[in-house]
Amino acid sequence: MHCCYxxxxxxxxxWRHKGIIMSEGAEKMDEDPQYGGCEGPDATYVKLRSSDNHxxxxxxxxxxxxxxxxxxxxxPGQFKENETNEVTFKEIPSHVLQMVCMxxxxxxxxxxxxxxxxDFQIDPKVALELLMAANFLYC
Amino acid sequence: xxxxxMIRRQKTTxxxxxxxxxxxxxxxxxxEGILKVSPENQKLFKDETExxxxxxxxxCGLTSSTAQxxxxxxxxxxxxxxxxxxxxxxxxxxxxxxxxxxxMRPQQETAPAEQIAS
Numbered sequence: 001m002h003c004c005y006x007x008x009x010x011x012x013x014x015w016r017h018k019g020i021i022m023s024e025g026a027e028k029m030d031e032d033p034q035y036g037g038c039e040g041p042d043a044t045y046v047k048l049r050s051s052d053n054h055x056x057x058x059x060x061x062x063x064x065x066x067x068x069x070x071x072x073x074x075x076p077g078q079f080k081e082n083e084t085n086e087v088t089f090k091e092i093p094s095h096v097l098q099m100v101c102m103x104x105x106x107x108x109x110x111x112x113x114x115x116x117x118x119d120f121q122i123d124p125k126v127a128l129e130l131l132m133a134a135n136f137l138y139c
Numbered sequence: 140x141x142x143x144x145m146i147r148r149q150k151t152t153x154x155x156x157x158x159x160x161x162x163x164x165x166x167x168x169x170x171e172g173i174l175k176v177s178p179e180n181q182k183l184f185k186d187e188t189e190x191x192x193x194x195x196x197x198x199c200g201l202t203s204s205t206a207q208x209x210x211x212x213x214x215x216x217x218x219x220x221x222x223x224x225x226x227x228x229x230x231x232x233x234x235x236x237x238x239x240x241x242x243m244r245p246q247q248e249t250a251p252a253e254q255i256a257s
Binding site for chain 1: 141143145150151152153154155156172173207208209210211231233234235236237238239
């Protein structure tokens with residue numbers, strides 16, 4: 001009897017890992033053809049989704065510039081994002097998330113760099129929303 | 140030298156970088172790893188010019204001055220459809236920022252919810 005429960009639990013864990021069972025809260029965004037580059041805990045890339053459903057695929061190392069994303073992706077496994085390597089921002093529109101991604105690249109490229117660091121241009125129209133996003137993302 | 144690009148297709152944008160002398164074919168292989176579409180079924184466009192597999196990114200006009208980390212160059216990606224023909228290059232534009240108020244702050248922003256993993 002005992003081994004029966006264990007076997008079922010084991011199956012459930014496997015199924016959940018394969019995304020067959022949906023966990024509460026977060027929805028699984030992609031269907032079966034999973035992005036190879038975005039799979040598993042050591043994936044090179046992660047997917048960031050904006051409020052208007054634009055997907056931004058960036059290198060995992062870049063996305064970890066943000067403290068919030070770092071926590072989401074590498075916290076204890078209860079975050080669905082940890083498994084699918086996908087984070088959805090329901091409050092960040094795509095034009096802001098685009099600038100955020102460019103900032104990630106800029107930061108990683110020029111941190112500890114001896115070359116001359118160019119300015120990061122920010123359009124005043126976007127500045128306020130970008131500030132709020134940066135506050136949320138802790139970066 | 141590294142060059143930085145945004146590769147866009149409909150509602151997807153991929154931020155990646157590569158060396159100037161990387162071939163277009165190599166870039167398609169990188170995209171294959173991310174999007175699981177083989178290079179034969181991918182077409183890359185820079186400014187409406189198709190990028191040939193044998194050319195390098197530098198040959199296509201991507202240099203370290205035109206494709207910087209904070210100002211990446213934009214390339215458009217198309218997949219081959221089921222009927223064998225390639226889809227038309229299509230990119231869904233991003234949202235537009237609201238108009239700048241004169242001096243007053245806009246009042247509609249929602250407070251972002253903070254999630255912190257313990």
